Amino acid sequence: GAVVSQHPSWVICKSGTSVKIECRSLDFQATTMFWYRQFPKQSLMLMATSNEGSKATYEQGVEKDKFLINHASLTLSTLTVTSAHPEDSSFYICSARVRSSYEQYFGPGTRLTVT
């Protein structure tokens, strides 16, 4: 149980375009979903936290107008990178947790390359 999927697993896009990444909890309802970013040889950095039906809470330094998060249901959250630039190239990972639990279940990640 506790499987989280992400789609796509990798994407290449041109600078200036937008990219949408989906995160789904397949066998449980996730009250909260998280979006992380990981640059090479660096740790995972939390970008934002989203609760179903609410606006996402962004970490300091993360532009909410650039990284649009929609958490429309208890099993789906999306991250849209708008007007992507090469410096947005990274490994984006989502996770999900059930209520009142510290444990997060991670998706397999999406590797974004902006050319």
Next chain:
Amino acid sequence: RKEVEQDPGPFNVPEGATVAFNCTYSNSASQSFFWYRQDCRKEPKLLMSVYSSGNEDGRFTAQLNRASQYISLLIRDSKLSDSATYLCVWPYNTDKLIFGTGTRLQVFP
């Protein structure tokens, strides 16, 4: 000082060896941590939780030393499949996990 700090390694050990990693933390009130394992270009996966009483799961033992503010992960009888990056994680709260940069382990035949 970072919330959690790890030696990046790599630790290169032969199969069958025992290896230990430490992770230091800055918040003296912290009472629980996690060890995650991350394979190259993959998502992190929970290995084990660490509380003041420690934790053991097969070949893996984790301990929390609150006096010196570090947690440790001991791997006995290393296998080739143990090669990965091991992440020390502090649950800041239920909505935020703070990840260390990880310690890379390479087990060779």
